[in-house]
Amino acid sequence: GQSLEQPSEVTAVEGAIVQINCTYQTSGFYGLSWYQQHDGGAPTFLSYNALDGLEETGRFSSFLSRSDSYGYLLLQELQMKDSASYFCAVSGSGGSYIPTFGRGTSLIVHP
Amino acid sequence: NAGVMQNPRHLVRRRGQEARLRCSPMKGHSHVYWYRQLPEEGLKFMVYLQKENIIDESGMPKERFSAEFPKEGPSILRIQQVVRGDSAAYFCASSPSGEGYEQYFGPGTRLTVT
Numbered sequence: 348g349q350s351l352e353q354p355s356e357v358t359a360v361e362g363a364i365v366q367i368n369c370t371y372q373t374s375g376f377y378g379l380s381w382y383q384q385h386d387g388g389a390p391t392f393l394s395y396n397a398l399d400g401l402e403e404t405g406r407f408s409s410f411l412s413r414s415d416s417y418g419y420l421l422l423q424e425l426q427m428k429d430s431a432s433y434f435c436a437v438s439g440s441g442g443s444y445i446p447t448f449g450r451g452t453s454l455i456v457h458p
Numbered sequence: 459n460a461g462v463m464q465n466p467r468h469l470v471r472r473r474g475q476e477a478r479l480r481c482s483p484m485k486g487h488s489h490v491y492w493y494r495q496l497p498e499e500g501l502k503f504m505v506y507l508q509k510e511n512i513i514d515e516s517g518m519p520k521e522r523f524s525a526e527f528p529k530e531g532p533s534i535l536r537i538q539q540v541v542r543g544d545s546a547a548y549f550c551a552s553s554p555s556g557e558g559y560e561q562y563f564g565p566g567t568r569l570t571v572t
Contacts, residue, residue: 348489378559379560380559380560389565389566390551390561390563392560392562395491431559434500438559443514444556444557444559445491445506447503448493448501448503449500450499450500451498451499
């Protein structure tokens with residue numbers, strides 16, 4: 348089976364940097380994904396890490412340490428529009444690429 | 459280039475009725491996934507389909523729920539004899555390959571059972 352842990356809520360101010368952590372337990376591992384979901388909206392794919400290290404895409408970066416079963420999403424230069432829920436998802440259990448999602452972290456950005 | 463389309467966006471059913479949720483994947487995508495989401499919770503995998511085949515239905519309740527993805531037309535998630543506990547948002551996602559870590563989601567169908 349698989350399980351993921353991420354904080355339920357994180358708050359930050361506009362312009363700041365915030366890190367959302369995700370730890371996971373899984374019987375098999377292919378990679379860790381991150382998705383963003385605004386209230387009432389569809390989840391949107393942000394990033395995928397299959398190998399250790401940092402992947403950068405604009406203001407967002409994602410990090411993975413397979414030995415620690417840990418990853419994080421880093422959001423820089425926060426904007427109000429970044430207020431949303433962020434889900435980590437792990438794939439690989441039982442050899443399946445189908446991701447298992449965490450419960451999500453609600454990010455609240457204050458002016 | 460249309461994204462994943464789902465309809466209806468909102469569906470209200472009385473207990474005991476049937477609910478049919480439709481999903482058209484992105485153009486060129488032949489892999490479809492259905493998820494269910496309750497408020498303040500993550501997405502729970504239900505079923506993974508390719509054209510005319512169910513690949514993985516390990517997340518689907520054994521009774522009342524079924525899914526199909528015919529050769530022509532959208533994928534359908536069907537819930538028979540709905541109960542109040544079926545009220546949730548149902549999301550469909552598609553991917554271009556079976557390595558479905560990068561999935562493109564539709565806007566979801568909000569099902570309310572009264």
